[in-house]
Amino acid sequence: MSNRNSPCLWTSVPQVCPAPCDRYKHASCAFRGNIYLLGGRKKHSLRDFWKYNVRNEWIELDCGGDQAPEELEEHSMVAHQGVLYVFGGLIDSAYSNSKSPLWPFDTHVMPSNRKGHSAVVMESSMYIYGGYIDMRGTSQEFWRLDLTGTWSLLSNAPVG
Template structure:
């Protein structure tokens, strides 16, 4: 295989070895899984739920320096049930888990949000502050994206029950725990309905790529500007070509 690209060149090394290194941590460690959520904070990687032969509820922390896994509690009343295709982000010592279930009795009348306090090492109630009277909040969903921008979590899209792919765009203010909708469902100026896409934050903007709309695969690329609250469709050039 030959690889041609513009910009800096990358070498596989004289021995042909890749830049990846497989880690072999001591036991115990998480079982094989997919559709889980993970995030990093303060030198640790956290993994929650997912699916192997069934939906999982376990919660793990991996210490990068010690190369060691530790299983954390996920059985309290404030902890989530089994989850898959959910999201998890970290902000100022707190993990925020959203979505991942479509048919649980637990979330029929509640927003599917769970909070883990890293310092206290326990799940805590995610109730909004008493002064907040929440008129709207996102329904439970799978396959959405969630990123941290400033002091808020931005949630886009996802697969919502029988409604299918969603175009909803929500913000959760970490200080007030209040939700606000950033764009309406009927707004056609943004990325539109999708799930199983990816999103990252850079320089006060959120970048969103691909995903599924129903069963159709997408490869469009979008930028959300947090200052103007505007979406921009980005056109890209193919800079990497591979031949076999």
């Protein structure tokens, strides 16, 4: 039984651009403080992949390449040990090359290739600062690599 006089517990979160379009039949998953969103349907099946963070920002992730799923709808997505697993769903392509209904996406972060950066080793970690990244220019990113193989972004500033 509903009580129409009780206060509404839902609140709207204003979106900033870029942001994914309205959709249904998509998959989403919360992982490490972010929400991931893949595919679904609007007027046709979608092949986009998004990450939402606590700063109310949507970031479109690369969903191209031969290993990525094609347009999917009604699929599932779960997270386990740094990997998002997408399973099943309707593939909206008569020409699908996919042999498997399972697509893992590794969420481990690492810095993009750069030159002219600084690197030092302290205890069991390597620290990398700055550098020049392709055509994007100089970076003020500060990264830590635990020498067991785990990268962490310690601070980030816009490349420019």
